[in-house]
Amino acid sequence: LFGKKEEKSTTVIMSKKMSEELVAKRRQERAQQEQYVAVPVSKAKYTLMIIFFIFMFGLIYFLPDISSFISLKKAERDQANTPAITSGLLTCKLNKTTSIFNIEYTGQFRFEDSKLNKLTHITTTTGDARADADPLAEIMTKCDILQEQAATLGGIRVTCEQSGGTVIEKQVLDYTTLDIELVTSAYVEAGGVYPEFKNEQSIDEIEKNNVDINVFYKIKDYMYKRVDKLEDNDYVYAFLLGKTYNIETNVVESYRNNGISHLFALSGLHVSIFSLFIMKILKKLKINELKRYIITFLFLLLFSFISGFSPSILRASLLFFLLGLNKVFYLNIKTENIMYLVLFILLLINPYNLYNLSFILSFTTTYFLIISTDLINEKNYFKGLFKTSLLSFVSNLILSIYYFGYINPFGILLNMIFVPLVTYIIFPLTIITYILPILLPILKIFTNIMEFLSLKLSLLSIKIYFPKISIIIVFIYYILLLISIKKHTKKLIPILILLIIYIYIKPYFSSNAYIYYLDVGQGDSTLIVMPHLSKTILIDTGGKINYKTPDWKKQKKKYSIAKDRIIPFMRKLGINRLDYLILTHGDADHMGEASDIVDNFKVKNVIFNCGEYNSLEINLINKLNKDYYT
Numbered sequence: 291l292f293g294k295k296e297e298k299s300t301t302v303i304m305s306k307k308m309s310e311e312l313v314a315k316r317r318q319e320r321a322q323q324e325q326y327v328a329v330p331v332s333k334a335k336y337t338l339m340i341i342f343f344i345f346m347f348g349l350i351y352f353l354p355d356i357s358s359f360i361s362l363k364k365a366e367r368d369q370a371n372t373p374a375i376t377s378g379l380l381t382c383k384l385n386k387t388t389s390i391f392n393i394e395y396t397g398q399f400r401f402e403d404s405k406l407n408k409l410t411h412i413t414t415t416t417g418d419a420r421a422d423a424d425p426l427a428e429i430m431t432k433c434d435i436l437q438e439q440a441a442t443l444g445g446i447r448v449t450c451e452q453s454g455g456t457v458i459e460k461q462v463l464d465y466t467t468l469d470i471e472l473v474t475s476a477y478v479e480a481g482g483v484y485p486e487f488k489n490e491q492s493i494d495e496i497e498k499n500n501v502d503i504n505v506f507y508k509i510k511d512y513m514y515k516r517v518d519k520l521e522d523n524d525y526v527y528a529f530l531l532g533k534t535y536n537i538e539t540n541v542v543e544s545y546r547n548n549g550i551s552h553l554f555a556l557s558g559l560h561v562s563i564f565s566l567f568i569m570k571i572l573k574k575l576k577i578n579e580l581k582r583y584i585i586t587f588l589f590l591l592l593f594s595f596i597s598g599f600s601p602s603i604l605r606a607s608l609l610f611f612l613l614g615l616n617k618v619f620y621l622n623i624k625t626e627n628i629m630y631l632v633l634f635i636l637l638l639i640n641p642y643n644l645y646n647l648s649f650i651l652s653f654t655t656t657y658f659l660i661i662s663t664d665l666i667n668e669k670n671y672f673k674g675l676f677k678t679s680l681l682s683f684v685s686n687l688i689l690s691i692y693y694f695g696y697i698n699p700f701g702i703l704l705n706m707i708f709v710p711l712v713t714y715i716i717f718p719l720t721i722i723t724y725i726l727p728i729l730l731p732i733l734k735i736f737t738n739i740m741e742f743l744s745l746k747l748s749l750l751s752i753k754i755y756f757p758k759i760s761i762i763i764v765f766i767y768y769i770l771l772l773i774s775i776k777k778h779t780k781k782l783i784p785i786l787i788l789l790i791i792y793i794y795i796k797p798y799f800s801s802n803a804y805i806y807y808l809d810v811g812q813g814d815s816t817l818i819v820m821p822h823l824s825k826t827i828l829i830d831t832g833g834k835i836n837y838k839t840p841d842w843k844k845q846k847k848k849y850s851i852a853k854d855r856i857i858p859f860m861r862k863l864g865i866n867r868l869d870y871l872i873l874t875h876g877d878a879d880h881m882g883e884a885s886d887i888v889d890n891f892k893v894k895n896v897i898f899n900c901g902e903y904n905s906l907e908i909n910l911i912n913k914l915n916k917d918y919y920t
Contacts, residue, residue, distance in 0.1 A: 833882015
């Protein structure tokens with residue numbers, strides 16, 4: 291298999307001890323070679339392996355349906371001897387505990403002749419009458435708003451009561467007079483229960499809708515409830531459940547700016563750590579290799595389900611399993627070809643994955659890391675990490691330009707700081723903390739350190755913005771990169787660099803002038819671009835008039851005309867500075883976004899009108915004076 295080199299025989303005089311050591315060394319070398327010799331696999335084993343693979347594929351695809359079918363049959367068997375209820379009251383209860391409140395939800399379904407007659411939904415919130423006075427008052431305010439909304443609807447009655455530290459909100463839906471078509475969205479948004487059941491719906495149908503018939507959902511619900519009990523559960527949610535909405539917005543933004551947000555989106559990194567952890571345990575239990583891979587894969591499937599079947603998690607789990615089969619059965623299939631098979635399977639399950647950005651980025655990075663294994667393998671960990679980080683950056687560079695419009699070269703170095711921190715400390719500690727919540731303070735110390743570093747280093751991040759590019763340029767870039775890696779040639783690297791430079795300077799070659807009228811809602815905004823980007827002028831910025839809203843209606847991430855519309859549009863045109871920002875007057879719908887504009891662009895001149903300045907204009911002038919604008 292490996293080939294043999296002919297050696298010239300040379301007479302060597304040595305002692306008996308030296309001779310025995312030489313023989314032992316040669317035997318050891320021969321044994322090391324023999325362990326790499328492929329073991330022939332019989333046709334029967336090939337057939338069994340194919341059947342097993344088809345079985346696992348079917349298990350992945352039909353897992354929720356199989357679980358639901360089994361649970362439904364079990365529920366039908368358990369209820370077979372239960373007498374039918376034609377009239378009476380069916381009550382369902384759910385208890386929830388927050389950091390300050392104990393909340394009990396009660397649903398009462400009243401039936402007559404097996405038909406739904408009335409639904410009563412009761413929410414009982416209990417807290418400390420003195421310490422929680424303000425939050426309790428806020429709950430009563432919400433209930434009062436809901437009561438006002440229900441007053442205009444027939445068949446719905448809402449009552450609000452407070453006694454000491456207990457607030458009881460009761461919603462009664464009378465199906466004999468209720469018209470579902472008249473229920474307004476304002477009522478539902480205020481916290482009203484949408485009447486999803488109809489008055490002719492039987493009790494058997496409602497019992498089926500309310501019984502949790504899927505064991506996997508029970509496991510998922512248990513995990514969520516367990517995480518909810520933890521006080522500082524933001525990173526437990528992120529690393530185990532794939533939810534980052536509990537992490538502060540400015541922290542998440544710093545991760546994104548630093549190019550390390552991929553560490554907090556469940557991906558191959560987390561799967562590799564999780565699978566390694568399980569494989570080590572199973573090996574200690576002396577379970578054979580094939581069974582270890584199967585059991586670990588089933589755990590990874592459950593992990594995928596709990597995290598919402600993220601494409602990157604599915605890709606990593608399936609790749610792990612197929613690589614395991616390749617190793618156990620000595621199939622000698624190239625990892626690159628297995629990657630193609632994983633791509634085919636996931637697109638067969640869900641063709642729309644092809645439009646999923648997480649799927650695209652995950653596969654692109656993994657593919658280029660696989661075909662470049664010989665280039666990034668290093669004995670020194672940090673040297674190998676740097677090469678991996680650099681290759682990941684290069685492989686996703688053109689996609690970052692295409693989808694986001696910018697790149698951050700500083701992210702290559704930052705990954706060398708944060709990847710070991712997350713891989714060897716924070717993520718394993720998160721898993722252990724889920725099992726042993728007593729370790730939560732230690733996890734909090736490390737996550738605080740990580741957040742501090744990210745927020746400080748984001749101030750040093752370098753963003754290079756690019757204009758919008760076509761998909762053809764993306765294909766050209768990847769063809770050149772693929773040839774360069776496959777052929778092990780550096781001759782194409784200057785062409786790749788010139789292509790990136792061309793993308794950056796392309797807008798400066800345009801000899802046309804453009805006037806753009808931007809849709810900013812009620813106000814106005816006009817962008818004038820002169821030939822070769824010699825001058826850029828923005829007249830008004832638009833803006834929203836903000837009205838006072840209750841805290842419970844405030845969104846965590848507010849829509850911004852400047853950040854979500856004007857700035858991305860200007861970046862796509864290749865504009866990185868403004869020569870003139872002209873503000874016709876100080877109304878919010880004309881200059882409300884001016885502050886965000888000057889924060890994101892170098893503005894050479896700002897022109898105001900000659901009238902009396904209002905508070906918006908004064909605040910902007912103070913900002914400009916502070917930043918030495920003209």
